Amino acid sequence: MARIIDGSALARSLDAQTAAEAAELKSRHGIVPGLAVILVGNDPASEVYVARKIKGCARVGITSFEHRLPHDCSEAEVLALIAALNGDRAIHGILVQVPLPPQIDPARVLGAIDPAKDVDGFHPVNVGRLSTGTGGLVPCTPLGVMKLLDTVVDDYRGLNAVVIGKSNIVGKPIAMLLLEREATVTVTHIETRGLPEIARQADIVIAAAGSPRLVRGFWIREGAIVIDVGITRVPGQDGRKDRLVGDAAIDEMAHAAAVTPVPGGVGPMTIACLLSNTVTASRGAMP
Ligand code: GUN
Numbered sequence: 001m002a003r004i005i006d007g008s009a010l011a012r013s014l015d016a017q018t019a020a021e022a023a024e025l026k027s028r029h030g031i032v033p034g035l036a037v038i039l040v041g042n043d044p045a046s047e048v049y050v051a052r053k054i055k056g057c058a059r060v061g062i063t064s065f066e067h068r069l070p071h072d073c074s075e076a077e078v079l080a081l082i083a084a085l086n087g088d089r090a091i092h093g094i095l096v097q098v099p100l101p102p103q104i105d106p107a108r109v110l111g112a113i114d115p116a117k118d119v120d121g122f123h124p125v126n127v128g129r130l131s132t133g134t135g136g137l138v139p140c141t142p143l144g145v146m147k148l149l150d151t152v153v154d155d156y157r158g159l160n161a162v163v164i165g166k167s168n169i170v171g172k173p174i175a176m177l178l179l180e181r182e183a184t185v186t187v188t189h190i191e192t193r194g195l196p197e198i199a200r201q202a203d204i205v206i207a208a209a210g211s212p213r214l215v216r217g218f219w220i221r222e223g224a225i226v227i228d229v230g231i232t233r234v235p236g237q238d239g240r241k242d243r244l245v246g247d248a249a250i251d252e253m254a255h256a257a258a259v260t261p262v263p264g265g266v267g268p269m270t271i272a273c274l275l276s277n278t279v280t281a282s283r284g285a286m287p
Pocket of ligand 1: 095096099120140169270
């Protein structure tokens with residue numbers, strides 16, 4: 001059977017480390033890490049994610065500040081809020097939950113965040129740093145994926161990694177992180193031809209297409225590692241609860257070396273990495 005990589009357990013141990021670092025910042029430097037979370041509108045999935053992020057802050061000693069704006073608010077209002085938070089010394093991290101309503105340009109909003117407070121790693125300065133290997137804040141889900149992979153991979157040099165999905169939030173930054181470790185990286189997407197054959201060459205498959213059970217068992221070669229980033233909520237039938245379904249059919253992957261479950265794989269690590277990034281950002285406020 002494939003090893004199941006327990007993202008919940010890894011997230012708990014990262015949270016313990018983050019909590020210890022936050023406590024030390026407070027006792028040694030009088031700094032209480034502060035995270036501002038901006039939610040525009042009431043997209044139900046975003047509501048759930050934001051609630052988890054805020055709960056996570058309380059768990060590790062980060063003060064959270066939730067800012068909710070109505071779905072019809074203007075881009076100027078969001079930009080004004082970001083400008084105020086950029087100048088607020090109690091705030092070390094700023095997160096704008098995406099997607100944003102159509103009247104708001106995400107590039108303009110994310111680009112307005114002070115890169116030093118950009119705990120999502122979405123600002124072009126941090127994207128540029130990641131792609132040139134020059135530091136900066138790294139997007140939370142890709143960072144979590146690497147930490148999960150690190151539990152089963154010692155040396156990435158020369159391994160074939162296939163990334164399925166080319167989003168700015170997940171696919172592209174994961175490709176950069178894998179390249180930095182000297183894996184051979186193939187980035188694929190919805191228009192890629194012969195995807196099953198390409199995936200079958202991989203030592204590592206990162207499934208981040210947002211398409212439930214896209215990646216089947218026969219796509220995966222014996223002994224490969226599968227990281228499932230997809231989380232799709234499927235409505236429950238006959239009064240049953242909704243289910244979360246990943247991009248990988250891991251029940252068909254007994255021949256893999258290791259796989260991540262959904263839920264309980266990448267999801268908890270995304271939150272844990274956000275909290276860790278917030279403490280990292282708050283170090284910048286040290287005297
Ligand atoms: N929406 C989906 N994933 C994310 C994320 O990691 N950060 C933010 N801000 N919004 C998201």
